[in-house]
Amino acid sequence: MREREIPTTVVIDGESLTPEEVVAVARHDARLELADGAYEKMQASRERVESVIDSGDPVYGVNTGFGHLVETHIDTEDIERLQTNLVRSHAAGAGRELSIEEVRSMMVTRANTLAKGYSGIRPMVVELLADLLNAGVHPLVRSRGSLGASGDLAPLAHMALVLIGEGDAYYDGDRLTGDEALATVGLEPVTLASKEGLALINGTQLTVGLASLFVVDAERVVDAADAAGALTTEVTMGTTANCDPAIHEVRPHPGQQVSAAAIRRLTAGSTVLESHKDCERVQDAYSIRCLPQVHGAVRDAVEHLREAVEIELNSATDNPLVFPAGSVDERAPGTDVAAVISAGNFHGEPLALRLDYAAGALTDLAAISERRTDRMLNPKIQESYLPPFLTEHSGLRSGYMIAQYTAAALLNECRSLGRPSLDSTPVSGGQEDHVSMSGQSVLNARTVAENVATIVGVELLCGSQAAEFLPDGLGLGTGTGAVRDAIREVVPPLGDDRQLDGELEIAADLVRFGAIRAAVEDALD
Template structure:
C-alpha cells in the first residue's frame, strides 16, 4: 500500500488495522489504486455480459434471499437495487459513533476494491467522497445478524451513496442530496448489483472489530503500567517478572507482558527484586521461627498479572490477523471471476471469524478489569496493603481534627468493582445466539455485529476501571514517597498529577476520573509512556 502525508491509497488487499484507526479518528484523503480500478472494471464487464446472456444471476436478475427463484428482466435491475436498499432501512437503537461510520465506509470501499463484485468504480468513488468530505450517514446500530452481511446498517451507507437519506456534515444533519450538491459531486446512480455489493458484507461488524481491537491493544499496555504501579504501591517483589520464570512457560504474550512490567519497574526503590526482598530479613540461623520483614510472594493479581495480560496480548495477535484478512476480503455475493468468465454464488458475507474473534477478545479484555479491580482492593485494604493508610486516606498528624472524618478511595473501589462487574457481564458469547431469519434462507447467522458492539462496550468499561486504578495508584505512590518509585512510573505519576491533584480531603472524584479517562482514550498516557521510555514504539501487542 502506498502512503502519502494525510493520504491513503486502497487496493483491496493491503489495508491495515492501523490505517482504519487513523481514518476513523478524523479527516482523510483516501483514493483508489489504479490497479484495483482495472480489476473492478473487468468484473463489471463480465457482469454485463452475463446479464445480456439472459442467465439468472442472484440478486442481479433475481430477487433476494428466498425470492431467488423470481427472475426479472435486465430493464428492472437498477430499480431492484434501489428497492433492496429501501426495504432494509429499518434499523433501531443508538446512532453509530462517527469513528465507526468512517471505518465502515473505508472498509466497505476496500473490500469492493478487490474487484470481484461486479460493480463500477463510481460506487467506490462515491463511498470515498463521503469519507473524504466527512459526510457521515446516520446508521442505527441494531438490526443486523451478521449474515447475509450487515444488511440493515450498510443500507444507510448505500442510501447516502445513492443520494437518499440523511447525513451529518459540518456538524449538521442534512439530506444527503443537499450535501452532494454542496460538495460539487453527483450521487451514484445505481445499476445492477451496486446496492447488493454495498450492503452484502461484514464491514459494519469489521468496523467495530477494528476499533475494539485497537482499544484492547492499548488496554494491554495500560494494564501493564497499572500492574507495575500496584507492585510499587504494595511494596511487591519485582522478581515475579524475571525472564527465567516466563521462559519456562513461553507463551509470547506472557513473556512480553512480564518484560514490559519489568522495564516499568527498573530502578524502583519500592518494588524490589527477589534478592533484595530476601535480604531485608536476617537469616534464620539457629532460630526455630522468624517472621519476614516483607513477603517473598505477592498475591495472584500482581504475581500472575503477566499470565492474564499476556493472554490478552496473544488473543489480540490472532484477532489482528483475522480482522486484517476480513477487511481485505471480498465478502459479498455473488462474485464475478473475470479470468474464467463465470459468476459464483457463495457465503463470504458470513461474519464467522469476526464473531469468534470478538467473543474471545471481549472475554480477555474483561479479565483485565477483574485483574485491576483485585489489585485496587489490595491497595485500599489496610489488611493487605503493607502499611498504606486505610482506603488511601491522607496521613494526618496526631491531634489533627480531620482524623477519622475521611474515607479516601473507599467509594472509588466500590465504583471500580461495579464497573468491572458490568464488563464481565458483557462477555456472554454472541456467536451461540444464531437465529433463523428470512423464511429460513438465513437459517444460520453469525451475530458478528452484536459481538463487535459488545467488545467495544466492554473495552470502554475497562478504560473506566483503568482511570480509577491509576488515580488510586498515584495516591498510593504519594503516600509511599513518589521519589522512591521507578523513573517510568514516576513520569506517569507526574503527568496525572499535572492534571489531578493529590487527595488531601474527601472530595468528589468523578471529575478526576473524567480527566484521566480522557488521557486514556486520547492515547496521551501511552504516548507519554513511549516518550519516557525514549522509544518510538513499545513492545508490540501481538
C-alpha cells in the first residue's frame, strides 16, 4: 500500500499550522523552521514590551508578581530574575513523563503561537526552541499539574527549564541535565528577559498539541471502524440496505452520510451480500443496522473538536498579550507606545469541553464495535456457518473468546474516565477561581483513542477470521477484501490456540497509524 505524504519540513508563522503538521513533527521528526515574517512580528512585539518597561507602568507578569501576587511590584533590577524564578517555581508537575511525541507536539505548538507575534518574546528564544526540536533534545515533562488555566503552566515550565540550561532532557535515549543536553548538541542556554518566562509557560500547548495527535488518531479510528463494521456486516450475512442514500438524504447529518457512503464503497462487488438478498431475515441488529447513524455521530463530534484545534493552534493564548498602540480599545490599559492587556486566552475551555465530548463519542464507537465482535463470536447469535468463537474444535480451543474480554475491559476503562471539564478547583488564593482541566481532558482522550483502536482492531481480527469460514464461492467486497488482506499480511488465520496479545497490538497499530485507511484507499482508487 502506498505511503501517505508526510512533510519533511514544517514552516511555522503563527497562522497556518495544522494537526497533520503537528503529527509530522511529533511522530516523524519533520524539521521545524520559522517563516521569515515571524521574525519581524516577534521583534516588533519585543520592542513594544521594552517600551512598556521604560514607561514604568505596572504590567502583569512584566513588573508585577503572578496570580494572587499580582499587586506586588517588581523592581527594575529584578525583572529578569523574576522570569527565571517563574519557570523554576512552576516546574512542579507530577505523574508519568510525557512521551517523546507528546513533548514534541507541545514544543512545536508553543513555538508556533509565539511566532504569531503577540507574546513579547525575542526571536532568539523561539529559535532555540526550534533548534532543540531539530536536534532531537526533548525536555523531561511531567504529565500532571496543568489545570488548563492559566494554560498548561507546569508542563510548559518543565519544557522551558531546558532552554535556560536547567531541568532534564532526553537525547539519543540518554537522560541528561538541561545544560548537558544543550552542550551535547552545541547549543547555549538563554537568559530570559522581561516577560519571556511567562511567554513560554502561559498557554494551552500541552492541550492543543496532544489534541492534534488525538484528532488525527480519532479520524483514523473512525475510518477503521467503518471498515470493520462493513466486514462484520458481510460475515454475519447482514445487509447494506441501511446505507442506501435515500435513507440518509432525509436525515442529512454530514457524518452519517459519510459513513453510509463508506460502507457502500467498502462492500461494492461483494458476492456475500448478493447471496442472501432474498433471505427471510427482516432486520439486522442495531450494531449493524444503525452503524451509519452511530459512526456518523462520532465523526461529527471529532470534526467539532478539529474545528477548535485548528483555531487554537494558530491563536495567541498567553497572558498578557502585547498589541501595537492604537490597535485596541482606548479604554484598555497600555501606554502611548503599546498596549499590554491582561485577559484570558489561556483558558482551555474551548478545547476541554469538546475533548470530553469527542472522547465520549469515541467510547460509544467502541461500544458498538464490541457488540459487533460479540455477534461473530457468540454461539447463541452468530451465523450457523461460523464455529463458536471462530475456531474449529471449540471447547478444546477457545479461539478469540478472550480477545473480546480485552475489548470489554478497555471499554470499561473508557467509560470510567469521567469528564474533567465538569470540574473546577480554585487556586492561587482564589485569583484563578475557575479552571478548565483541559490538560486532564486531553490525557483522558488520548487513553480513549488508544483503547478504541485496540477494540476496533479486535473486531477486524475477528472479521478476518470469520471470513475464513465463508461458504465456497462467496467473496468479500473490494474494500473489505483489502481490509482482510491488510490484516492477513501481518496476522495469519487462527488455527490452534496461540498467544494473542501481540496480534491485538499489531491490529491496533494498523488502526491508529492509518494502515487500514490506506489499504481501503489503495483498493478503491
